[in-house]
Amino acid sequence: MKKIALYLTILNSIINTSLFSEEVTSKIDLDISFKKSIVEDIINKELPNLIEDSGSGSEIFNGKKNGLLGSGLNLLSAIDKKFSQPSESFIWAYKINRSPILFNAHGQEVEAVTDISGLFKASWSRTKDGTEMTLNGNAGIKSTLSISPDWKLESNSSPFLNISNKTIPLNLDVYGLKFKTDINIGDSLEKSISSKLRKATKELDEKIRAFDLKSIVEKNWNKLKEPILINKDYDLWLTINPKAARYSDMISSNDDLSIKVGTDVDLNMYFGEKPAPLTFTTLPPMSFGFVDDKFNIVLPISANYNKLNNIINENLKNKTFKTSSIISSNFSNMNLSSENSVLSIKMDFDSTIFNFLKRNGNIVALLKPNFNKETGTLNSDSFDYTLETDSILLKFINSLLKNKIKEIIKTKYLSFDSTKEVQVLKNLLQEKVTSVELDKNVYLKSTIESLNIENFSINDESLSITFKLIGESTIEIVEN
Structure with missing residues (x-):
C-alpha cells in the first residue's frame, strides 16, 4: 500500500484482500454482434x-x-x-x-x-x-x-x-x-x-x-466452475455461478447486427483455502425476455476481523506514523473489533519523542466511520482514544496535545478520498477486459463506464464494502 494510515490500511486491505462476501445477483447484459x-x-x-x-x-x-x-x-x-x-x-x-x-x-x-x-x-x-x-x-x-x-x-x-x-x-x-x-x-x-x-x-x-454459441459459452462457463485466484498474496478467490439467461431484440447499428443476451450470476469472494468447485452441470435455460444495454455488477465484499487483523499487522511492520510534530510512532499487535457499529482499535506502540526519547504503551481508539457515496470519501467525525503507558512524560505530552493529536489523526489518517484509487482500479480492469478472445474469430469486448464504491458498513463480525461496475459488452463475431 502506498499510503499508510490507520483507516487507509483497513480500506485497502478490504479492497485488495476480501475474505468472504454475501451472495448477490449481478446482471451481465451484452450484445452478440456480427458484421x-x-x-x-x-x-x-x-x-x-x-x-x-x-x-x-x-x-x-x-x-x-x-x-x-x-x-x-x-x-x-x-x-x-x-x-x-x-x-x-x-x-x-x-x-x-x-x-x-x-x-x-x-x-x-x-x-x-x-x-x-x-x-x-x-x-x-x-x-x-x-x-x-x-x-x-x-x-x-x-x-x-x-x-x-x-x-x-x-x-x-x-x-x-x-x-x-x-x-x-x-x-x-x-x-x-x-x-x-x-x-x-x-x-x-x-x-x-x-x-x-x-x-x-x-x-x-x-x-x-x-455458429456454435452453446459450445463457446459452455467452454468458458465450465472454466468458471473452478474458483478464480484474484490475489495470490492473500489467497483471494472469486466464484461465479450462473443463474439465468435471456435474450431480446435485434439491433441494427452502423456496421453491425446484434442480438441482446443477458445473464444473471451470483458472485462470491473468499479468503484462504481454495473453495470447492461449483457443481452446476448445464447452462441455465435461455428464454426470451428483457435485456438491458449494459452490465450492472454489484459486488459486496466483507472481511471478518480475525483475518483482517492478520493482514493489517503484516502491513504495519516497519511503518512509522507522524502523530505530531514531536512524536513519531510505530504500531503493532493491532486488534480490530466492533460493537453497535462503533469500531474499536487496540494496539501497542513504540514512540520516539524529540527524535531520541523512546517510550511505549498501548492505545485503545474508538471511531465510527462514515462513507459519503456522492464524493466517495471515508471519514470519522466521531473519534477518541485512550493512552495507556508507564511514561510520565508521554502522559504529560498527551494531556497537552491530545486534541491536536486527535485532529491530526482524523484529518490525516481517518479521512480517505477513494476517487484516485478507484480510478486506478478501473483502469486496471479496463486493460483486462478491452478485448478477450473467447474462440477463433470470437472476441468479448467491454468498456467499463463507471466503477464506484456503493457502500461501506461495519457490524460486530465484519467490515463490508460494496463495489458497483457499469459498462457495455459485446461478443463480436468476425470473418477470417
Whole structure:
C-alpha cells in the first residue's frame, strides 16, 4: 500500500484482500454482434446490381388471363400472316438496377433491403404497337433470429419482392380491332430476383446456425466452475455461478447486427483455502425476455476481523506514523473489533519523542466511520482514544496535545478520498477486459463506464464494502 494510515490500511486491505462476501445477483447484459458485410456479401454474390431479362410473348400470353388476347391474335393470323405466330412475334425486355443494401431491425426480425428501379418494354416485331412501363419496388431478405432454450442460435429467413407493376396493361389497335389485356411479368421477376434471394437465404441461415454459441459459452462457463485466484498474496478467490439467461431484440447499428443476451450470476469472494468447485452441470435455460444495454455488477465484499487483523499487522511492520510534530510512532499487535457499529482499535506502540526519547504503551481508539457515496470519501467525525503507558512524560505530552493529536489523526489518517484509487482500479480492469478472445474469430469486448464504491458498513463480525461496475459488452463475431 502506498499510503499508510490507520483507516487507509483497513480500506485497502478490504479492497485488495476480501475474505468472504454475501451472495448477490449481478446482471451481465451484452450484445452478440456480427458484421453486416457478412449478409451483404451473400446477397451480392447471388443478386447482381443490374438485373436483365427478355423473351417472347409465349412466356407472357400463355395463361388464362391472356386467353382472350391469344384467341384474337389467332383470328388475326387468318387475315395477316405476320400474326401467324403471335406469341413469338411479341418481344419484351426489362432492365432493373438495385441500390446498396440497407438494414432494419424490428424486435426479433431484421431485414436486408435493396431498392429496385427499371424499365419494361414490349412490342410487336413487325409493328410499332407496344408498351413501356417503369418498374419500382424493393427486394431483400427477412430473417427472424432467436436462441433456443439450449443456447442454439436459430435463423429463419425468407426472400421478399415488392414491385409496383408485376402486371402491365397492354392496349392494341390492329386493323381497327382493339385489344386490352394485362401482361404478367411476375414469373420472370420471380425467376430473376426471388429465386436468387432464396439461395442467399439458405446460405445465410446455414452460416448463422453453424455458429456454435452453446459450445463457446459452455467452454468458458465450465472454466468458471473452478474458483478464480484474484490475489495470490492473500489467497483471494472469486466464484461465479450462473443463474439465468435471456435474450431480446435485434439491433441494427452502423456496421453491425446484434442480438441482446443477458445473464444473471451470483458472485462470491473468499479468503484462504481454495473453495470447492461449483457443481452446476448445464447452462441455465435461455428464454426470451428483457435485456438491458449494459452490465450492472454489484459486488459486496466483507472481511471478518480475525483475518483482517492478520493482514493489517503484516502491513504495519516497519511503518512509522507522524502523530505530531514531536512524536513519531510505530504500531503493532493491532486488534480490530466492533460493537453497535462503533469500531474499536487496540494496539501497542513504540514512540520516539524529540527524535531520541523512546517510550511505549498501548492505545485503545474508538471511531465510527462514515462513507459519503456522492464524493466517495471515508471519514470519522466521531473519534477518541485512550493512552495507556508507564511514561510520565508521554502522559504529560498527551494531556497537552491530545486534541491536536486527535485532529491530526482524523484529518490525516481517518479521512480517505477513494476517487484516485478507484480510478486506478478501473483502469486496471479496463486493460483486462478491452478485448478477450473467447474462440477463433470470437472476441468479448467491454468498456467499463463507471466503477464506484456503493457502500461501506461495519457490524460486530465484519467490515463490508460494496463495489458497483457499469459498462457495455459485446461478443463480436468476425470473418477470417
